[in-house]
Amino acid sequence: VDPATLSRPWEHAGSGGSIHFTEQQLNPQPVDVAPPPLGQLRATSVAGNDLLSSILYTAGICVFYSGKYAPLGILLVCFALHLFRKIYAEIGSALPFNGGSYNVMLNTTSKAAAAVVACLSVLSYLATALVSGSSAVHYLSALPLAVDSFHYAAVLALFTAFCLLSLLGLSESASVATVIFVGHVLTLTVWVAFSVAHVCSNGLGVLRDNWSDTSALANPYGSVTLSVFYGFSAALLGITGFETSSNYIEEQQPGVFPKTLRNMWALVVVYNPVICALCLAVLPLQACVASRDELLADVARVVGGPWLRRVVVVDGFLVLAGSVLTAFVGVTGLLQRLALDRVMPQFILRRNRRRACHYIIVGFYLLCVMLWTMTQDLTVLAGVFGVAFVSVMALVAVANMLLKYKRPNLPRSPQASWGSAVAGLVVVLAGLLGTLRMRPEVLGYFATYFAAVLAGVLAVLGRIRLLHIVHYFVKRATPRLRTHLEPWVRDKVKEFTRQPVVFFSSSNALHVLNKAVLYCVGNEDTNEIFIVHCYHPGRESEEWLQIFTDSVRVLDLEYPKVAIHSVLVRAEFSPEVAQALSEALGGIPRNFMFICCPGDRFPRHLREFGGVRLISH
Numbered sequence: 001v002d003p004a005t006l007s008r009p010w011e012h013a014g015s016g017g018s019i020h021f022t023e024q025q026l027n028p029q030p031v032d033v034a035p036p037p038l039g040q041l042r043a044t045s046v047a048g049n050d051l052l053s054s055i056l057y058t059a060g061i062c063v064f065y066s067g068k069y070a071p072l073g074i075l076l077v078c079f080a081l082h083l084f085r086k087i088y089a090e091i092g093s094a095l096p097f098n099g100g101s102y103n104v105m106l107n108t109t110s111k112a113a114a115a116v117v118a119c120l121s122v123l124s125y126l127a128t129a130l131v132s133g134s135s136a137v138h139y140l141s142a143l144p145l146a147v148d149s150f151h152y153a154a155v156l157a158l159f160t161a162f163c164l165l166s167l168l169g170l171s172e173s174a175s176v177a178t179v180i181f182v183g184h185v186l187t188l189t190v191w192v193a194f195s196v197a198h199v200c201s202n203g204l205g206v207l208r209d210n211w212s213d214t215s216a217l218a219n220p221y222g223s224v225t226l227s228v229f230y231g232f233s234a235a236l237l238g239i240t241g242f243e244t245s246s247n248y249i250e251e252q253q254p255g256v257f258p259k260t261l262r263n264m265w266a267l268v269v270v271y272n273p274v275i276c277a278l279c280l281a282v283l284p285l286q287a288c289v290a291s292r293d294e295l296l297a298d299v300a301r302v303v304g305g306p307w308l309r310r311v312v313v314v315d316g317f318l319v320l321a322g323s324v325l326t327a328f329v330g331v332t333g334l335l336q337r338l339a340l341d342r343v344m345p346q347f348i349l350r351r352n353r354r355r356a357c358h359y360i361i362v363g364f365y366l367l368c369v370m371l372w373t374m375t376q377d378l379t380v381l382a383g384v385f386g387v388a389f390v391s392v393m394a395l396v397a398v399a400n401m402l403l404k405y406k407r408p409n410l411p412r413s414p415q416a417s418w419g420s421a422v423a424g425l426v427v428v429l430a431g432l433l434g435t436l437r438m439r440p441e442v443l444g445y446f447a448t449y450f451a452a453v454l455a456g457v458l459a460v461l462g463r464i465r466l467l468h469i470v471h472y473f474v475k476r477a478t479p480r481l482r483t484h485l486e487p488w489v490r491d492k493v494k495e496f497t498r499q500p501v502v503f504f505s506s507s508n509a510l511h512v513l514n515k516a517v518l519y520c521v522g523n524e525d526t527n528e529i530f531i532v533h534c535y536h537p538g539r540e541s542e543e544w545l546q547i548f549t550d551s552v553r554v555l556d557l558e559y560p561k562v563a564i565h566s567v568l569v570r571a572e573f574s575p576e577v578a579q580a581l582s583e584a585l586g587g588i589p590r591n592f593m594f595i596c597c598p599g600d601r602f603p604r605h606l607r608e609f610g611g612v613r614l615i616s617h
Helices: 040-052 055-094 101-106 111-140 147-167 170-202 205-212 224-239 244-251 256-282 285-290 292-304 306-340 358-374 378-406 418-438 442-461 463-475 479-496 510-523 542-558 575-584
Strands: 018-022 501-504 528-534 563-570 593-595
Touching: 018 542, 040 170, 040 244, 040 256, 040 306, 055 101, 055 111, 055 224, 055 244, 055 256, 055 285, 055 292, 055 306, 055 378, 055 418, 101 111, 101 306, 101 378, 111 147, 111 292, 111 306, 111 358, 111 378, 111 442, 147 170, 147 306, 147 358, 170 205, 170 256, 170 292, 170 306, 205 256, 224 256, 224 378, 224 418, 244 256, 244 306, 256 285, 256 292, 285 292, 292 306, 306 358, 378 418, 378 442, 418 442, 442 463, 463 479, 501 510, 501 575, 510 528, 510 542, 510 593, 528 542, 542 563, 563 575
Parallel strands: 018 563, 501 528, 501 593, 528 563
Antiparallel strands: none
């Protein structure tokens, strides 16, 4: 192809070639993978702090919106969590990589669609940090510490403390999270024991009075269905944190991830409905509504005295503060994956001596500080948090359906049924509708924050198109300006497209290979593609291999902006061969190596390939 025929001749990538490797030349070695640091308890604790701390605020909120029917709303939330426990377990089993919902969307749709999901997740983590940090400090106001007078500074100090802790590395962060989590579970157990003892001593009179109450407090919307529905929508925030575990799945030991989901679900089912019912059995409904922000602390004072109230308040502060740590851990895993896929700038992958991604951690900290300085209205932040989180959960259900439809042969266990996936989607969409009906003004704030995050991500994804637009205007600028800017634009385009990608193909059909190339050029900024086929003599004939090489050559002529090489590897396709080939081709990261969906007879699990991507073609 004559480069002069292109609108930007300097984008011509040159011609691809044909490469042949034998197994002896590649010399594949066993893949050396460091053992993940997190066992069942520590992995559960990191996400469990966020999840189990929710009862501190959802009990009161649910009573406010559902009145005496609050336990029913929380039971519906437990049912939703049961559905998503199966959904997340299937996703984590099939695609055991950091990134959560972003990861599964990336492996079933396009990078742009996955980036939109990632933006919602980032927004959810931001709101989690802000709301949990503010709530933690507010909880201390129940003690005679006068923290309300320096609430703003106390929240900033909390952000700073967990930023410094995160910089020490995930292992240390998980250890602190474990201490907080175990302390919280023990505190809730003591609270429940004292409350049950109080009810046994004083009878069920308070509960009967609350249940027979016919005032607006008992049935805020005048309908059992509506009251339960809005209580459920408000309490749905109580399952935040459940999605976090999937964002550090690579740091969890084999088999731990589904156990963390089971543990978190069991704790929520055991504690949340029981605690809500005990609140209504100890305090009159009017008192529950009046003290909804510190409901558990006020109940503790009644059933155990001032000392138990102080214990609950301190525990509430610690576990809500632990939710800030959960946000740091979750967003670090997510942004690290985004940077590996070049959705975010590469420099944020740099690590400090403790192996922590300090640019991500400090950047998230500064963003939290900025947003907290700009918006200290907790109602607005909680609303944004709710919409972002529920939207993520809805897209997780959609991603699970796409995984079933597009990757039916990908090994995974357990599997959520289609009914569970559809029911999960319906349930969270109903919760989203309820959230927006209760606080419609939140939608504008959410759209503003989401647009800001999305614009930043799309700017990185569409950087080549933006440079093309710049080049268009530079060519029409003054000669002096053109002389200075045009070389800069060319260099930047070449820099951003320098990353080659690899596609492992088991087919030599031209239309199959063409679809793979279309996916690569549509989703990656690259000017070089290696199409690889692993073979054994006798399994494929010389004629078959020649057709493969010829097909790749045709594609190389078809796409002048991309140099497309055919690579024949005389070896069985395996994680060891993929790693050796990565090194032989100049160190191509394995998350830029793509394969078709393997069948259920494929002898190796996808996790062994260290991030090799399934592509939609």
